[in-house]
Amino acid sequence: MRIPILKLHNYLLVSIQIDLDDQTAIDFQEDLLSKIHKSGSSGVVIDLTSVDIIDSFIAKVLGDVVSMSDLMGAKVVLTGIQPAVAMTLIDLGIHMQNVPTALDLEQGLIKLRQELEE
Amino acid sequence: MKTKSQVQINKEWDIVGARQMGRELAKEMGFGTVDQARIATAISELARNIYLYADKGAVTFEIEEDLNKKGLKIIASDQGPGIADLSKVMEDGYSTSGGLGAGLPGVKRLMDYFDIVSEPESGTTITTIKWVR
Numbered sequence: 163m164r165i166p167i168l169k170l171h172n173y174l175l176v177s178i179q180i181d182l183d184d185q186t187a188i189d190f191q192e193d194l195l196s197k198i199h200k201s202g203s204s205g206v207v208i209d210l211t212s213v214d215i216i217d218s219f220i221a222k223v224l225g226d227v228v229s230m231s232d233l234m235g236a237k238v239v240l241t242g243i244q245p246a247v248a249m250t251l252i253d254l255g256i257h258m259q260n261v262p263t264a265l266d267l268e269q270g271l272i273k274l275r276q277e278l279e280e
Numbered sequence: 281m282k283t284k285s286q287v288q289i290n291k292e293w294d295i296v297g298a299r300q301m302g303r304e305l306a307k308e309m310g311f312g313t314v315d316q317a318r319i320a321t322a323i324s325e326l327a328r329n330i331y332l333y334a335d336k337g338a339v340t341f342e343i344e345e346d347l348n349k350k351g352l353k354i355i356a357s358d359q360g361p362g363i364a365d366l367s368k369v370m371e372d373g374y375s376t377s378g379g380l381g382a383g384l385p386g387v388k389r390l391m392d393y394f395d396i397v398s399e400p401e402s403g404t405t406i407t408t409i410k411w412v413r
Contacts, residue, residue: 184292219324254321
């Protein structure tokens with residue numbers, strides 16, 4: 163299964179709407195990086211509104227994809243993390259401190275625009 | 281009274297299967313959304329450990345009913361290599377697989393009861409319980 167990555171002007175938008183298994187998460191990581199490369203996008207929003215579980219593996223993949231995109235010169239913002247997911251992540255001891263987040267897609271786009279100072 | 285169900289862990293996708301079954305059970309038992317997420321996440325960590333370190337095993341669900349409380353018992357068992365140093369794997373940030381090392385200490389925090397029995401060369405059994413509040 164592949165997660166669709168949509169292009170909107172110089173941004174990429176991703177909405178994860180499936181229960182992520184490990185392989186899909188890793189495929190997504192690769193797909194996103196190559197899409198950033200091909201499209202020359204400067205910002206990415208990954209919306210997690212429909213994701214009801216993030217375990218340590220998925221958290222690592224998401225955290226890594228933020229750092230990897232950063233290396234390539236694209237900013238990533240994670241949006242829409244559910245209250246139950248946030249509570250579970252903290253219980254797990256995963257704080258994702260270096261990962262930019264926003265309440266929803268709209269706030270995410272505003273945050274990207276500020277970070278990229280457009 | 282005990283109701284049992286079991287998911288075999290043989291392939292990566294079984295991790296998702298196990299956590300979906302656990303979440304469904306938790307929902308039926310009346311757990312709130314946050315506890316459902318805690319339970320599903322704990323199962324995901326346990327099932328992934330089986331898949332990563334022992335190749336195969338099983339996750340068993342039992343409904344524990346006491347006079348005044350009800351809980352979901354989750355038993356993750358495998359016949360894998362076992363864990364040489366139990367105190368080490370319970371430390372936050374310790375990992376032999378390049379992961380975050382959040383798995384087992386995380387599961388302990390997510391659940392109400394946690395017990396681990398491991399024998400080198402003969403396998404590991406982890407028992408956890410979450411009580412309905």
